[in-house]
Structures are given as structure tokens and as C-alpha cells.
Amino acid sequence: MEMMVTQHEEIANEVFELTVCGEFPWHEIQAGQFVQVQVDRGYTHVLRRPISIAFVDTKERLLKLVYRVVGGGTAQLSQVVAGETIDLFGPLGHGYPLPKGGSKVLVIGGGLGIPPLYELSRRLLAASVSVQVILGWSHASQVFWVDRFEQLDVPLLIMTNDGSVGSAGTVVDAMATLPSAEFDQIMACGPKPMLAALQTWCRPKSISGYVSLEERMACGIGACTGCVCDTIHGLRRVCADGPVFALSEVIL
């Protein structure tokens, strides 16, 4: 699908926010799903880049993606300007299952795992779920979208590894300060070591929840089986069986 780029700006060091509008299955999107973005109309970069959907406005027919420039493909993507079109398709994968109204969810994000949690938090609140958020980055230069999360008006803890913004420490450090009774489940997204630390912390307390994983992908739709992850039920495709998996099922 060709979509029109209406905004594209750097929001943190090497981190970009891309807004696109146009034809898209707007009413089928779940928080936690992703799109496969073409980054090259030529053949230098033949694979698409899977980027989580960070924000959806169904009325305005627009969505936002937030990504980090990590190589040639994302570098090329970052050169696209408002007024140009890009080719992407989706929504792909399974998003976070929304719990019943009245539930209490702790949303935990690290670095570039944070963007999809913004759309998730909005949908949880719309479903009358009570939400607390802990976000962590390595350093001030990486921080983005704090104002957006603040506008959700939910308990919010900001962590940076070095304390350059918010409190010093990791999201797991922050989590340890919260009484467990304050939430029914966690929903997380971030680097694998962060998710593994969360799982280790949650297991003895029997805290359940969902995490979103990532792996290098080719097709993005489940055909090539490049992006598998290990679960207690065997290998699963992150793109088609995930990217969201139950915390109790993934082997990190």
C-alpha cells in the first residue's frame, strides 16, 4: 500500500517519528501489531523493515511509526520527506490482548520497545483498564514521547540507566519498588535482556503478562520461518504467531 508521508522528524538521537495517512485497514489494527515498510524502491535493500504501529487515529486515517536508524535501510528510510509516499503493508501479527475493564495493567517499555506501548496504553484506557507506566532509556539523548505519555494522565515512572532524565536505573529496578498488588498483569516491550529480567522477576511472584519480541525477518508474514523464537510449545514465528507472546510461554 502506498501511503502519504505527512510528517517525518527526528525525535531523539537517530530516532525518527514517521506519520503516514491514506488507505489502510484502519479498523482492524490491534496495539502491538506491526507493518512491513519498504525502505528502497531499488534493489539495494530488498527486504522490508518491520516497525511497530505506535499510534493510530482512525478518524484522521493516519498512523505513526517510531524507529531508530541502525543501518543502511533505516538510514534510507529516514531520508523520506513529507509529501512523498512510502509503500508498507499490514497490520501484521497478533497484538496485545486487551483485558476486561477494571483490570490493572503495568505497562513497561525499554528504548525502541516503547512506541507500540503508547497505542496500547491508549486502548487500555479506552477499555476502562487502569494503567501504570514505567519507561526506560539508556540516556537523555535517547528519550522521546514523554510528553505523550504524560498526557495520558496515568502514574508514570521515567528511568534512564545513568539518571540523566528521570530516575537512575532500569525499568526492573523501578518495578521492584511497586507493590505487586497494584497490578494484575504486565505488558512489556523492549530489549531481550530487559524482558528476560522482567520474566525472572515476575515468575516467583506468579505475575502474568505479555511481551512483544523481535527477530530478524524476511517475509514478515510467516512463510519463510526466518524469525522464530523459542517457547514452551516449541518454535514460533515472531511475525505471524507473535510478536506478542504470553510471558509464561516464551523462553528468553
Add this chain to the structure above:
Amino acid sequence: MSSIGSTVSSISSVDLGHVQIRNPVLTASGCFGWGREYSAYYPLNKLGGVCAKAVTEQPRAGNATPRVTEVTAGMLNAIGLANPGLEVVLTEELPWLAKQDVPVWVNVAGADTGEYCRIAEAIASSGLAAALEINVSCPNVKQGGLAFGTDPKVLFELVRQVRQSAALPLYVKLSPNVTDIRPLAEAAVAAGADGLTLVNTMRGMAVDTKKRIPILSTIHGGLSGPAIKPIALSMVYQVAEVVDVPILGCGGIMSGTDAVEFIMAGAAAVQVGTGNFSDPYQAPRVAAEIEAWMNTEGVKSLDEIRGCIH
């Protein structure tokens, strides 16, 4: 079997002898699963054929991740023949795919000759496949795969035995990781192959300079995509000079004109593999582009241009 996909009034239809296909575009093994995922994007009967993922006797998990990575103008894969195994393929995957109104090539991989033969026989007995494609080329599998595809005598014996085991048209998918592909093509045909697929992936690797390690867990993988098109084309051209059986050209086909290059070099038809990942509609688009090219050039049948550059 030859009636599958044969309501062919398309100008780009191809007669492979054992089956008539509606257009020259098949999908390459490993790049299309068993068809279910891409069938959500278009009906599979837009294709000339589907070559399904390799099947082994036992289920295989494949290699540890990362097992795919992009490289300039292509990608590397070290999937490692991950598949649910023969029983699931026979009871679930193949029956579904066989109902999609498109001829199915079943790709077969084995650790030894006996395994290839047993799988071939089972697929043939199912009556659900149009043809077999034996995978002798996978550079990812440490047991046996590389040896079959690089030694003409070993390849001859394998093809001869599979030929005897299964009453189905038999294609051999050759490896480009050889000094001279012609003796291998000749050996396969002498042993009874009905067709050849040229080519599988080329051995390659990539390095993560930040982490200072190879990107793939297996270090080496198979290179595919536009980067290998000149290699695949050259091999199709060479092999077309020494064999008479249909050749399925495979290697970096992204457009109708790419496919036409292979047909002019001598291919009967083509396979689109990595291209499917660039665009889920790539394969039917290539088929449409071939027809558009034929109409623009006044070519009424691909027979007019097949091998025309020789």
C-alpha cells in the same frame, strides 16, 4: 495431473511436457511456505506453479536465529530446512495446497538416498503433486546435502534411485557452489531427471561490526536475490547448451524483464523466491509484466524467444 492449471488461454502459458502451466512464474522453494500465507494476498491460481518448502522425513526445527539477514541486493538465509516433517505435509499442507488450482512441485530434502526415495514415493502415492523437485544443494545442512550437489557420480546415483522410487516428474535443483555446473546437469539428466531448477543459493556470510561476530548463527548462509541473478543466468545459459529437459530459472527475478532474460537464456519457466519478500504481490506481478512485455514486443508465444540468445 496435466489438467491442473490447463485452462490456459494465456499467451504466456508454457508446456513443460508433463504439465501445461498458465504462465511461466512459479514460486521458489522455501520462499512461499505451503502457500497459506501468500494466499491471503492473492488467489494462488494467478501463478504458473508453486514449489513448496522442502520436506524431510522427520520434522526439523532448523538452525538457531539469526537465520536470515539482508545483504546488498539480496539476503542470506540459514533456515536449515525447518519443516513439519513428511506426515504433517502429507496430511495437512499438501492436501490444502493441492486444492488451490495451481500445480504443486514438492521439494524434497534428505540426509541420505534412502530418505529422498521414501519421501518421493510417499508424495507420488498421494497423487497430490504435479512434480518433485529434489534439493541437493542446501549449503546449510551439514549432513549429506553438499556432497550430493557437488559430485556428478553421487548425484547420478541419487537421481537414478529417486527416479525408480517415484512415478512423478522429477526436477533436480542444482547448487551454484560448484566450479562447473554442466557435468552436474548432465549427470542429473542422464540419471533420468525430467527437468532442472537452476539455481539454489550461493554460500555467503555477513559480519556485525558492532558486536564483532558473524550475523548468522551458522556463520555462513545461502545468498539469494538480485545479487545472484548474473550467476544464475550464466548457469542457465551454460546448461541449456548441454541438456534438452525444461530448465526452471531461479535467482534474483524481481521483474518481468528479469524473467524474460532467463527465458532468452534457455529457461522454460522461472521461479520467484526472495522477490516475494520485497512485495507480497511480486510473483503475480512478474507474471503480468511478462505478458505486458510480450504484448509490447509482439511476441505471441514464449517459444519464440526461448533460448534465442544462443
